[in-house]
Amino acid sequence: MIRILNKYKYFFLILVLTGCKKSLDQLPEDQISDASFWKTPGHFQLAANDFYYGLKQVPVYTDNNSDIAFGAGANSVSDGSYLATANSTVWDNAYNGIRSTNYLLKKAQESTLGTDIDRWVGEALFFRAYNYWNLVESFGGVPKIDKVLDVTSRELYTARSSQSEIIDFMLDDLENAANKLPKQSELTSDEIGRTTQGAALALKARVALFMGTWAKYHNDGDAAKYINIAVDAAEKIVASGEYALYTDKGADSYKYLFILEGDDSKEVLLARRYYINRITHNWTRELWFNYMVPTKNLADMYLATDGLPIDKSPSFQGYNTLTSEFQNRDPRMSMTFIVPGSSIFFEGGLMQPTYPGFSGSNATHTGYMIRKFLDETLEATQFQGEYDFKEFRYGEVLLILAEALYEKNGQISDLDLDRTINVLRNRVSMPALTNAQVTTNGLNMLDEIRRERTVELAFEGFRRDDLRRWKTAETVLPQALGGVKFVGTEYQQRYPDLNVGTDIQVDNNGFIIAESAGSRQFLPKHYLDPIPLQQVQLSKGTLTQNEGW
Amino acid sequence: MKRTIYVLTCLVFLLYGNSSLAQITAIKGTVTDEKIPLQGVTVTVKGAASGASTDVHGNFSIQAAPGSTLVFSSVGYVTQEVKITKVTTLQIVMITEAKALEDVVVIGYGTKKKENLTGAVSTVTSEVLKSRPITNTLEGLQGEVPGLTIQRSTGQPGGQSGVPQYDLNVRGASSTNGGNSPLVLIDGVAGSLDLLNPDDIESVSVLKDASASIYGARAAGGVMLVTTKKGKKGTPTITYNGNAAVTKMSGMMKSPNNYQFALMENEANIHNGAAPMYTPELLQKVKNNDPTPIPHPLYGGWMLFFTNTNWIDAVIGNGFQQKHNINVSGGGNNSNYYLSGGYSKLDGVIKYAPDNNERYNLRLNYDYDFSKRIRLETKIAFEDQKRTDVGGISSSGIITEAIFGMPNHPVYTQSGQKFFAQGGWGNAVAQAKEGAKATFNTRNINTNFRLIVDIVKGLKLNLQTGINQSSQDNTDIAKAVPLYKWDESSIQYYTIANPDQASLTRTSYNSIYRNFTGYLEYGKKFNRHDFNIMAGASYEYNNYDWFNTSRDHFSTDEVWSINLGGTQNMTSNEETKHWAIGSLFSRLSYIYNNRYMLEANLRYDGSSRFQSDSRWGLFPGVSVGWRLSQEDFIKDLGFFNDLKLRASYGQTGNEEGIGYYDYLQLINIGSRSTPYPFGAGSQTQSASLAGMVSTSRTWETLINKNIGIDATVLSGRLSFSFDYFIKRNKNMLIPVSYPSLLGATPPYSNSGELKTWGFETALGWNDKVGNVKYSVKLILSDAQNKVVNYGGEDTYVLGLNTLKYWWDPHVRQGDPVDTYYGYGFDGVIRTQKELDDYKQLGGVPSDIKIGDAKFKDLNGDGKISLYGDKAGEKGDAVNLGSLTPRYNFGININVAYKNFDLGIFAQGVAKRIIFREGDYAMPWSAWWRQPPLFYYGKTWNEDRPNAPYPELSFGSINNYNYQPSTLQKINAAYIRLKNLQLGYTFSAGVMKKLSISKARIYFSGQDIWELHGVKGGWDPEASTSGFNYPFQRFYSAGIDVTF
Secondary structure, rough: OHHHHOOOOOHHHHHHHOOOOOHHHOOOOOOOEHHOOOOOHHHHHHHHHHHHHOOOOOOOOOOHHHHEEEOOOOOOOOOOOOOOOOOOHHHHHHHHHHHHHHHHHHHHHHHHHHHHHHHHHHHHHHHHHHHHHHHHHHHHEOOOOOOOOOOOOHHHHHHHHHHHHHHHHHHHHHHHHHHHHHOOHHHHHHHHHOHHHHHHHHHHHHHHHHHHHHHOOOOOHHHHHHHHHHHHHHHHHHHHHHOOOOOOOHHHHHHHHHHHHHHOOOOOOEEEOEEEEEOOOOOHHHHOOOOOOEHHHHHOOOEEOOOOOOOOOOOOOOOOOOOOOHEEOHHHHHHEOOOOEOOOOOOOOHHEEEOOOEEEEOOOOOOOEEEEOOOOOOHHHHHOOOEEEEEHHHHOOOOOOOHHHHHHHOOOOHHHHHHHHHHHHHOOOOOOHHHHHHHOOOOOOOHHHHHHEEEEHOOOOOOHHHHHHHHOOOHOOOOOOOEEEEOOOOOHHHHHOOOOOOEEEEEOEEEEEEEOOOHHHHHHHOOOOOOOOHHHHOOOOOOOOOOOO | HHHHHHHHHHHHHHHHHHHOOOOOEEEEEEEEEEOOOOOOOOOOOOOOOOOOEEOOOOOOEEOOOOOOOOEEEEEEOOEEEEEOOOOEEEEEOOEEHHHHHHEEEEEEEEEEEEOOOOOEEEEEEEHHHHHOOOOHHHHHHHOOOOEEEEOOOOOOOOEEEEEEEEEOOOOOOOOOOOOOOEEEOOOEOOOOOOOOOHHHEEEEEEOOHHHHHHOOOOOOEEEEEEEOOOOOEEEEEEEEEEEEEEEEOOOOOOOOHHHHHHHHHHHHEEEEEOOOOOOOHHHHHHHOOOOOOOOOOOOOOOOEEEOOHOOOOOOOOOEEEEEEEEEEEEEEOOOOEEEEEEEEEEEOOOOOOOEEEEEEEEEEEEEEEEOOOEEEEEEEEEEEEEEEEOOOHHHHHHHHHHHHHHOOOOOOOOOOOOEEOOOOOOOOHHHHHHOOOOEEEEEEEEEEEEEEEEEEEOOOEEEEEEEEEEEEEEEEEEEEEEEOOOOOOOOOEEEEHHHHHHHHEEEEEEEEEEEEEEEEEEEEOOOEEEEEEEEEEEEEEEEEEEEEEEOOOOOOOOOOOHHHHHOOOOOOEEEEOOOOOOEEEEEEEEOOOOEEEEEEEEEEEEOOOOOOOOOOOEEEEEEEEEEEHHHHHHOOOOOOOOOOOEEEEEEEEEOOOOOOOOOOOEEEEEEOOOOOOOOOOOOOOOOEEOOOOOOOOOOOOEEEEEEEEEEEEEOEEEEEEEEEEEEEEEEEEEEEOOOOHHHOOOOOOOEEEEEEEEEEEEEEEEEEEEEEEEEEEEEEEEEEEEEEEEEOOOOOOOEEOOOOOOOOOOOOOOOOOEEEEEEEEEEEOHHHHHHHHHHHHHHOOOOOOHHHHOOOOOOOEOOOOOOOOOOOOOOOOOOEEEEOOOOOEEEEEEEEEOOEEEEEEEEEEEEEEEOOOOOHHOOOOOOOOOOHHHOOOOOOOOOOOOOOOOOOOOOOHHHHHOEEEEHHEEEEEEEEEEEEEEEEOOOOOHHHHHOOOEEEEEEEEEEEEEEEEEOOOOOOOOOOOOOOOOOEEEEEEEEEOOO
């Protein structure tokens, strides 16, 4: 019996081990293997397409972490009460992005496609630098990873490079990228939105200015070297003639630049793209409900139409009515703030007169309301905003150039002002900034350049970085965050039910206080963010924590 | 029990065997079951037309000649044949089918007498599914099988797309990577219980320990063997079962009414430093239900209403279910058949909405003997399910909208003609009423052929082919439903979809599973030895593909067809996956002297998921048993009817954590949900690496150890069994944490370990008091687990650390899976001093004030932080317990009195904690979100200084106050009356005139009562966030008729 059984057993064994052996080899039918990919330039392009998902997305409430904006409540980063976190998506996402770019670069090195894939190599270099930028602006120096790592790689335990080493590495990548990438005007219509030589230079200028001023004000490195690079990169963009400010909407151009009308305009170097039926966002509706509102710090920064700060200008109308402080001011103010009573595009396409709400769930905590980034499409009112977030725009390049020129020489000529800051002022019909005007009125040129930058780029996510690199954060950020003047003004008449001291807090002059100075701090350690704790733990002692954390 | 029949029959022969009066005469007798006389038993003379049936006392009288054979049959009992040798009075004892089945248990590739079982195998019969208003087998098995835990996820008719309706688990966690559900085999072929007609099921066996090892690499979660009914030879018996039920939802999150809402909103505003919107005057209007709205004081273009809408009441009503089954069973000399047809329809509880499920089942189980040695068993089943739902949003979306719906928003506009909305809220009633109907059709054809050849005496060859074809065809339509402004001057906006984006999506799935199995069995008994050996091989192959296509920009919403859509946003996608597994298996059983039992299993599996050189795995299992009750020293006690000790050790495999093609580096193309819109919104694809490859991975191996005891005492009235088990996953696949510098998710490696342990026990009692016959059965089981090794993973997140959240999976070494971490809630800050003291701590929000929450600085480091500062140091967030339910129990009580029968079945969990999550965890999780009524009047406020919960606020402090902490912990133990059944069986006399052999009517209620501690309206089995389709109570009446 056993013999028969054995015989059958073998029969089955043979059946399974030979007849079915092949049947156990199942290969994927809906995916490509790495070995059969990377054969054509098209493959490299497909891989490069994926990098774009790493661009900064909206909604961005970054400026709530600074002194110029306030959200639904106190912001722990802004007021300095934040603690180190276990992990950080900034850290993880950046290194994920770096791996993808390194992978493409490695495959390009192994490839025989030569210059046919130069452009995609350029895109990879650009995005590698972009990812490092996201790291550096938060953490300072980080480990430099320039190859594809495996779980056994020793480089997983790379120590942190210094901030300037990382920046040097990025500047190299960006220089290479700029040489390989096309100019804006060389993009075909299907390629609009891809990164270009101009974008690579813009990032280079941004990064170099960051490092240059950081080195200068923190006394940490070769400031002149980086400032020169910033000047040089920005000059190249200007000289290319590829870009210009958006002026299609005349006096309202500044407002329309940030929404659908400004998409793909001459001012845009690189944007995170949105498109109806593809990817949309809901930023407009969220902003309606005061997720981010301006503060008094920002409001007071806008010059009067005579080009003077409000404390010096005779044309400043004071705070007595809802609209008085908006009168005779830099027109960018009423395109960044909602002037009470002015109409904004609302549900159903209505132009809705809008006043601040101090009560209710979406009360503005400062009394101000944001207008910048409010879309004017019906789709946006139905949760489908489709305008792009223009992270790299020509306006920033001009501001970098002006600041870098000043930092380089300790002064800036009227000629240089005319081709930088005054281009921006001209768009909104503000009087030019000149050395004479500064001197006559007892102003400070550097302050005016910085004012221009803050006003022009408000809510675009630059403010906290700026305060940190200028090393002014320690004086600016611990101050109270204020709002409109409430006591004794039209506000109090209009909102008689609001009880000062209980419903809202005000300072001695009757200005609303959204967060008092007592609740805010900025310690030396806050100049850099803490390295995520878990990463420190996993690093086998190679990753050092930033000082003070 | 078979022996008893044999003995009885022999007795009859012995006593009356001498006489031989060859004349037709009246044969009289009494038919009983094991206890009481049976009424309505059909008595026929074999081969003759005449027949009789027993009266209320079980007596019968029939004309028959000595030498002829009497056939006794009754539904639910094994048919008996008795040859008449002498005119006399017969005593016939009928054996219930269930009882008969209990004697033989289906195990892997064969059956075994229950008394000879050495593994932990539980069995239930069709009895537990009988006459219950259920259409899903798993619903009926919940709480019935010790060690089998069934959790429901949704009460939606036919389930929800993409969400498994039931979570099945045997003996707790097997792995952190899935594979925790048992392998389900229907008549020996892997399949699904989802659409199987519960009425076609004869028995279910659950293999829980080494006995599952015979199924090797796919048996990590245990094995469920389902056997369908067979035809009974003889004249056709026709049985009809009908049941109709009214359903009501059992519980949902309760929302505040408009006045409560207004008060809560005011408080939240005041605490957020904003003035309350509802002035006393406005509050009075709310109180008065003032029908006249005013322009909204805050939002231009909106209206503020003072009337109250209860959105849950507005969209939820009663459901209705009907269910019909008819089957015919019979057969001739060399064949038997069972043919059944089933129909069920459940209309859901959402008013107006087409949330229905309709199902048709057809089955033919036909056995044919080609010769005495060759037998063919065929089983063909067709399952057809038509589920309908509201397109583009689904019923669960409507539930969500209803819970979100503001109590101060009316359903209709001013004139009552049109649907109202403002502010971005949808309108649940409009969605239910005007949304398009989406259809989800599933069709399964399951064929199963088995040839059994008796080669020589004792040697049997089994050849089996099972092919299951499953297809799904879904049409989902997102229709633009217009909502109007209060004054109807224009459309406010559309819900479900905007007109241009109204879309049609067609999806089809196709899966084919093929199973080829062959095995030889050889059994021999000699002297006191009883050998049985089995060996065989199988090959299984599964191919799954999925395709969908969609368009929008439809020119009409009257007719929906893909062709009518615009072409600008067409999409189409597909996915194909396949796997194969080849196996060799063998079992040896040996019994010595009916007392000592040994069983050994071996399985050798090769899987397509690995590279060919690391594809094969060996899974052994061994078990022993000792029937103490056969030993003289136990027999001498005269106490035990049966007593058996069992022990087993076995290995099973798990490959669930491994992708289909993980050993290859693949490139994903089109894996981004939306193409990056270069140019004019181009649909450009992108490519990215699909994870990191590892070629060194292999199966997870589980080691199952079990000891058990079975005992029956007091003349069989009391039965008891107990099993204790330890299950270890020795080489569990775990993600090893590397620094994020790696830039990718590292591949899992076989270096983890999970230990699960627990017990199962069952206690049964049956007896009779006077005319009342009753039985009670209790089952109780428990399983706990601990992640012994997770690569040293010491981190955790606040809240639930689970692997079920694929987007943020967490497990911590040393804890059980699904462990909840939270801070220690230290009460509400009630005084300035408390506030000042608390503010000394770090990590406290700067805007904290009286009325906010305090948490404990458990590690005393002067700050409230998730972790300690250094690795290994404790933080302030601590393990608050595991969500795994403990002590699952079931209680079955059956009582019969005369023609009445009563069945009570309760199921529950004795220890279970859950935590309020999502919107339940926090009042005003967003300003546009309703707070649960649960918090009304329970939060700190100036006039409620002693309230248990922190203040209401719209500020970010809300997230601080209501973050995961002990405050959110809920005792969610429950006991639930799953089924209450009261039946009446008609007397045979009446029925006989109608050619009905048996008729019973009954009331059967499902989930009709429960006891639990979950506040706020929730069903204790529902999700903790409150958005699931509600479970329902079924109140049903039915009839069972046999012709």
